[in-house]
Amino acid sequence: MTTQAWNYPEVGGDLVEIVVSEEQIRQRLSEMAARIDEDYAGEEVLLIGVLKGAAMVMSDLMRHLRSDVSMDWMAVSSYGKGTKSSGVVRILKDLDTDLTGRHVLIVEDIIDSGLTLSWLIENLRSRGPASLEIATLLRKPEAAKVEVDVRYLGFDIANEFVVGYGLDYAERYRQLPFVAVLAPHVYGG
């Protein structure tokens, strides 16, 4: 069944259009998982989710995986309540796991300016992992301020502020099962 914004009357007026549907997400995550399984065959992989946005991608991606995976989380925030990255990344929660010698796969919802991930990559690389790669559902190529090398990509999208499937505006809209453009009137844009 196709999920439409008008099935969400309470947010319908806040959304301009759906850019990635529930079905597209499901299909793409299963393709990404198949490639991850191939690439890490015979290895243990540590998935690191970046809270809070990556919660949905992590849970849906990992249920497709057949590899030997474990999971940890890091919470960082650079957006706060706004629609623009502050450029200052803060660790709100660090990992529980020692990364030394581990095959690490960072799981993200979106790469926008790239500032969050480029900072995180440097931070995690200094902890001595055997390998470090990135999987992200979304990327905005036109918004890149720094280039980030992505191994597993879901979709390239236009440079518009989107919400849903984990992505928030001021902590709202994360529960939507699709990704939609947020109407500028919501954030005064």
Ligand SMILES: O=P(O)(O)OC[C@H]1O[C@H](OP(=O)(O)OP(=O)(O)O)[C@H](O)[C@@H]1O
């Ligand atoms: O490429 P960038 O411009 O750095 O943007 C991407 C980051 O922004 C969002 O996180 P946010 O800081 O909003 O925290 P959240 O996941 O808790 O919403 C998103 O989940 C990414 O982690």
Ligand SMILES: Nc1nc2[nH]cnc2c(=O)[nH]1
């Ligand atoms: N909700 C949301 N968070 C982001 N963080 C970086 N880019 C975005 C975006 O387009 N939407």
Ligand SMILES: [Mg+2]
């Ligand atoms: Mg956010």
